[in-house]
Amino acid sequence: MKRLGPFVLERRLAPPRHVVFGVSLLAVVVALLLAALVFWAYGVSPVRAYSEIGRGTLGTVGGLSDIVRRAIPLILCGVGLTLSFRAQFWNIGAEGQLLAGAVAATGVALFVRVPDGFRLPLMFLAGFSAGAVWALIPALLRVKLRVNEVISTLMMNYIMAYIVEWLVHGPWKGPTMRGFAYTDMFPVAARLPYLTGTRIHWPTLVVGVAAAILVALLLARTRLGYEIRVVGQSPDAARYAGINFTTVLALALVVSGGLAALAGVGEVAGVHWRLRSPGHVSMGYGYTAIIVAWLARGSPLAAIFTALLFGLIFAAGDLMKTTLGLPFQITGVFNGLILFSLISSDLLMYWRVRLASKEKAWTGQAGS
Amino acid sequence: MDWTSWLVGTVSRALAFGVPLLWGTLGEIYAERSGIVNLGVEGMMILGAYAGFAVAQTYGHPGWGLLAAAAVGMVAALWHAFLTVTLRANQYVSGLALTLFGLGLAGLLGRGWEGRPLRAPLGSLAVPVLGDLPVLGPMLFRDQTVLTYLGIVAALVLWIVLFRTRWGIVVRSVGESPATADAVGIHVGLVRYLCVAVGGLLAGVGGGYLSVAYRPSWTEGMTAGMGWIVIALTIFASWNPLRAIWGAFFFGALYHLSFRLQAYVSPELLKMMPYAFAILVLAVSGFGGARRRGGAPGALGLPYVRGER
Numbered sequence: 084m085k086r087l088g089p090f091v092l093e094r095r096l097a098p099p100r101h102v103v104f105g106v107s108l109l110a111v112v113v114a115l116l117l118a119a120l121v122f123w124a125y126g127v128s129p130v131r132a133y134s135e136i137g138r139g140t141l142g143t144v145g146g147l148s149d150i151v152r153r154a155i156p157l158i159l160c161g162v163g164l165t166l167s168f169r170a171q172f173w174n175i176g177a178e179g180q181l182l183a184g185a186v187a188a189t190g191v192a193l194f195v196r197v198p199d200g201f202r203l204p205l206m207f208l209a210g211f212s213a214g215a216v217w218a219l220i221p222a223l224l225r226v227k228l229r230v231n232e233v234i235s236t237l238m239m240n241y242i243m244a245y246i247v248e249w250l251v252h253g254p255w256k257g258p259t260m261r262g263f264a265y266t267d268m269f270p271v272a273a274r275l276p277y278l279t280g281t282r283i284h285w286p287t288l289v290v291g292v293a294a295a296i297l298v299a300l301l302l303a304r305t306r307l308g309y310e311i312r313v314v315g316q317s318p319d320a321a322r323y324a325g326i327n328f329t330t331v332l333a334l335a336l337v338v339s340g341g342l343a344a345l346a347g348v349g350e351v352a353g354v355h356w357r358l359r360s361p362g363h364v365s366m367g368y369g370y371t372a373i374i375v376a377w378l379a380r381g382s383p384l385a386a387i388f389t390a391l392l393f394g395l396i397f398a399a400g401d402l403m404k405t406t407l408g409l410p411f412q413i414t415g416v417f418n419g420l421i422l423f424s425l426i427s428s429d430l431l432m433y434w435r436v437r438l439a440s441k442e443k444a445w446t447g448q449a450g451s
Numbered sequence: 452m453d454w455t456s457w458l459v460g461t462v463s464r465a466l467a468f469g470v471p472l473l474w475g476t477l478g479e480i481y482a483e484r485s486g487i488v489n490l491g492v493e494g495m496m497i498l499g500a501y502a503g504f505a506v507a508q509t510y511g512h513p514g515w516g517l518l519a520a521a522a523v524g525m526v527a528a529l530w531h532a533f534l535t536v537t538l539r540a541n542q543y544v545s546g547l548a549l550t551l552f553g554l555g556l557a558g559l560l561g562r563g564w565e566g567r568p569l570r571a572p573l574g575s576l577a578v579p580v581l582g583d584l585p586v587l588g589p590m591l592f593r594d595q596t597v598l599t600y601l602g603i604v605a606a607l608v609l610w611i612v613l614f615r616t617r618w619g620i621v622v623r624s625v626g627e628s629p630a631t632a633d634a635v636g637i638h639v640g641l642v643r644y645l646c647v648a649v650g651g652l653l654a655g656v657g658g659g660y661l662s663v664a665y666r667p668s669w670t671e672g673m674t675a676g677m678g679w680i681v682i683a684l685t686i687f688a689s690w691n692p693l694r695a696i697w698g699a700f701f702f703g704a705l706y707h708l709s710f711r712l713q714a715y716v717s718p719e720l721l722k723m724m725p726y727a728f729a730i731l732v733l734a735v736s737g738f739g740g741a742r743r744r745g746g747a748p749g750a751l752g753l754p755y756v757r758g759e760r
Contacts, residue, residue, distance in 0.1 A: 121559075173543055224730070228737035233490065233543065234683045234729065241676050241726040249719035370551065377544060410562055412671075415555020422548035423530075426540035 090436050098432040107378060110428040111392070114421040121416055127407055135406055136399040146398065148281035151288065152354070154394030156181065156346035156365070158291035160372030161379065161386040162298050163342030169302060169381050170335045171315040172225070176218060176236030177343040178369025179243035182361055183217040184210035184344025185351045186247060189255070189266055189358040192273035192351070199272035206273060207290070207348050214344020215337040217243065222336040226329045240369070244361040251358055266358045275353035284353025287345070291387075294342050298383040301338075311335050343369060366397070367415070374422050393418070459590045461707060466591070466599055467665060469703025471496065471657035471674075473602045475681035476688060476695040477609055478653030482528075484613065484690055485646035486626040486750040490546025491531050493678025494553025495651050499524040499658025501557040504569060504669040507662075513573035516663045517598075517656060524655015525648050527553060532647040536640050539754035554672065564669045572667030573598070573660075596664045598656070603696060605653070610692040622646055626748035629755035639755050654678070676726065683729040687736060689746045702728070 086092075098106075119129035140146040160177040167174035187209040191197075197205055217239060224230035250256075250266070257267035275284035302308040310331045314321045321328060350364055351357065358364065371393050378392070379385035400414035475492050482489045489495075499520035507516025531549050534540040578592040613619040624632040625642045633639050657677075662669050680702055688694035705728055709721040 125559075175547070224734055224737075228734045230730065230733045230737050231686060234679065234686070234733060237676075237679050238683070238726040238730050241679075242723045245719050245723035245726075248722075249717055252719060253717055370547075373544075373547060410559055412555050412558035412562075415551055416559060417555075419548050419550075419552025419555055422544065422551065423534070426544050426548065427534055427538050429540055430538050 089438060091438075093435045093437070095433055095435050102432055103380060106428050106432045107380075107425065110424040111378075111421055113428075114417070114424040117420050117424070118417050121413065122409075125409060127409065132403065132407060136402055139402045139406065140395055140398045144281070146402075148278075148283050149398040149401065150391060150394040151281075151283050152394070153397040154390045155284070155287050155291055155349055155353075156368040157372050157375050157390035157393050158387055159287070159294060159346035159349070160343045160369055161375030161390050162291070162295045162383045163339040164372050164376035165379060165381050165383045165386055166298055166302070166311065166335050167339040168376055169315050170311045170332055171318075172222065172332060172336065173233045174218065174221075174236050174336065174339055175233055175373065176221060176239050176340070176369070177372050178365060178367065179236070179240035180214040180217045180340040180343035181347035181350070181365055181369050182240075182243045182247050183213040183340075184347030185358060185364050186243075186250065186347075187213035187344070188348040188351050189250075189269075192269045193255070193266060202270075202272045203275065203286075203352065206352060207345060210344045210348035211341040214347070215341040217344070218336040218340020219333060222332050223329075226332060247358065247361040247364065251360060255358065257357070264360055269352065269356045273352060274356050275349065284349055287349030287353055290345055290349075294345070295383045295387050298338070298342075302383070307331070307334060343372070371397075371418055374418055374425070377422070378425060455586060459586060461704065461711065462590045463594045464707040464711075465700055465704035466595060467703070468706045469700035470596075470599050470602055471660050471665070471677055472681055472684060472702050473606065473695060473699035474598070474657030474660065475654045475678060476684040476699055477602070477606055477692055478650035478657070479681055479685040480688065480690050480692055480695060481609065481613075481622070481646045481653075482650035483685060483751055484622050484626045484748055485643045486629060486748055486753065486755070487532070487535055487643050487647050488542045488546065488752050489528065489531055489549075489647060489650055490543055490682065491527065491549025491553065491678075492546075492654050492681045493674055493676065494550035495524045495527045495654040496658030496661070496674045496678045496681075497557045497672070498527055498553045499655030500662040500673055501561045501564075501658075501669060502655070503659030504662035505560075505564060507571050508564065508567075508569055511571045513571050513663045516571075517573070517659045520655045520659025520663070521652045522655070524651040524653070524658065526651070528647050528651020528654070529644070531651075532644045535754065536643045536647075539756065542752050542754075550678065558671045561669050561671060565671065567668065569663065569667035573664035576600075596660070598660050598664060606692045606696050613692065623748070626750055629750050630757075633755070633757060643755075654681070657681075680725060680729055683733055686747075687732050690748065
């Protein structure tokens with residue numbers, strides 16, 4: 084306990100839910116205020132910028148549908164990452180896992196002969212498997228050879244990005260796409276349908292929301308979920324309890340990577356209808372999803388809402404480019420600022436401020 | 452093909468390419484030796500690269516550019532230190548935030564500067580007598596900037612400080628066991644701030660080298676993942692500044708070869724080589740030293756709170 088003028092600061096072990104929510108919201112607001120400084124430095128009035136953003140994204144059907152469209156990959160990657168983070172596995176590789184899914188889906192869409200009705204399901208299946216394998220490698224490297232997963236998952240992002248580059252410049256370059264680094268367009272049977280009047284590829288959205296619910300159930304109600312939480316909170320306790328560390332981590336990462344890969348399937352089958360350079364397929368969704376999962380404090384259901392928030396930021400980035408002439412990199416600055424202020428606020432949640440009564444103050448001094 | 456000229460060219464370019472990796476790795480070694488992981492190296496390097504270019508272009512002297520790069524890297528690192536030491540935030544997430552923020556900010560600020568050659572680049576230095584040696588001259592002593600040699604000198608000095616002086620013992624004990632260091636009267640927080648700041652300064656110089664000396668121009672994302680290679684190299688070098696020299700120049704050679712071999716293999720596949728090697732190198736060192744944790748500082752990644760374990 085510490086005294087600060089008329090207030091005392093008390094340590095608390097587990098912050099209640101409304102405090103977590105309130106503090107997180109405060110952190111986002113502080114980040115937006117800091118971002119206002121960036122606008123101002125760029126010669127754009129922050130008031131005008133924020134009102135333009137509000138009107139253009141939340142105020143129109145097109146704007147709202149853009150937010151959801153951007154949020155779809157973030158939901159899938161973010162939900163997957165909550166599972167990795169619960170197991171205390173620092174999976175920074177959602178970006179590469181997403182791209183792996185995009186590659187596998189493109190392979191099925193263009194080069195596999197299946198009846199039309201099976202093509203999309205098979206694309207999702209192939210995508211999930213590719214992402215699962217891509218995430219499994221760093222998990223096994225960590226368990227067997229103690230390779231730091233932050234490095235390995237990141238390096239795998241770069242490797243997958245160059246594989247995509249190679250495919251679209253080389254073997255998969257579409258014969259009909261002269262000069263451009265694209266594959267051919269997907270056949271109609273390999274394109275996802277839109278929600279009427281919008282450009283929301285709804286099957287991916289349904290998969291994402293279902294995944295969030297299933298992962299929440301997995302964590303809360305199943306043996307595997309319990310084991311994942313134990314492995315994350317105390318590897319030693321897990322070992323004493325006879326939990327197989329390798330199996331649990333591998334399963335968690337298969338799901339985590341597989342879900343991120345489904346986001347990639349959604350992007351190529353629902354947005355681009357072809358594979359193109361990695362920066363266009365993903366725009367950094369895999370990295371942003373880390374913030375999505377972090378802001379959701381490891382809860383898959385909360386990740387749906389935090390993903391929508393970052394969908395808004397991406398949509399705002401598009402808007403700022405077209406209406407205010409600001410470069411798209413501003414979303415990166417936004418994301419960085421939000422993450423900074425979120426982690427700074429962590430400490431705040433574990434302290435309770437209240438007015439000191441005389442008695443309290445006295446015990447406080449005696450106690451410390 | 453003339454083998455001597457091929458070898459001379461390769462070694463000389465590998466050295467030049469390894470320099471930013473060396474500076475960055477030396478910095479990260481110091482930060483991690485004090486117990487703080489800084490995953491923001493990529494962000495600090497790109498901010499350094501931008502600041503170095505902008506200042507050198509404005510004031511017409513590469514020296515000012517490099518100073519600015521160092522200062523900017525240090526300020527960015529201090530922010531990480533504030534979050535992780537004072538606020539005890541998660542070090543991984545803070546570092547990632549620094550990288551995201553740095554890449555975004557440098558991209559934002561650098562838009563007007565893109566595609567223009569630097570009017571005052573840092574030239575290469577012909578070492579007087581050694582530069583005239585037949586093969587070794589052009590290989591090592593003619594096409595390098597002063598930062599190649601300064602980097603090697605820095606590695607030596609930092610090694611001596613870390614392993615042969617009292618200050619080094621202080622830094623290492625803070626990283627191994629902050630509670631013990633605290634008990635003997637060392638200010639743990641201050642030491643960590645200083646080490647992280649030095650780390651940012653060196654990473655800033657590494658970034659500045661890219662835009663002021665190696666490729667005197669500004670391109671968005673010109674660090675191209677080098678900051679992450681640096682973090683892998685830190686582990687590969689077992690947190691030892693002397694071993695960082697070999698590691699950095701080995702990866703410099705890989706980067707160079709990924710350009711050199713483009714006549715035979717497709718460039719996209721070659722470019723993934725350094726990243727694949729980074730995983731391979733860590734896997735191999737894990738295979739060898741799995742029992743000893745590879746010599747990582749004992750309290751790496753853990754915040755220190757007096758009275759708590």
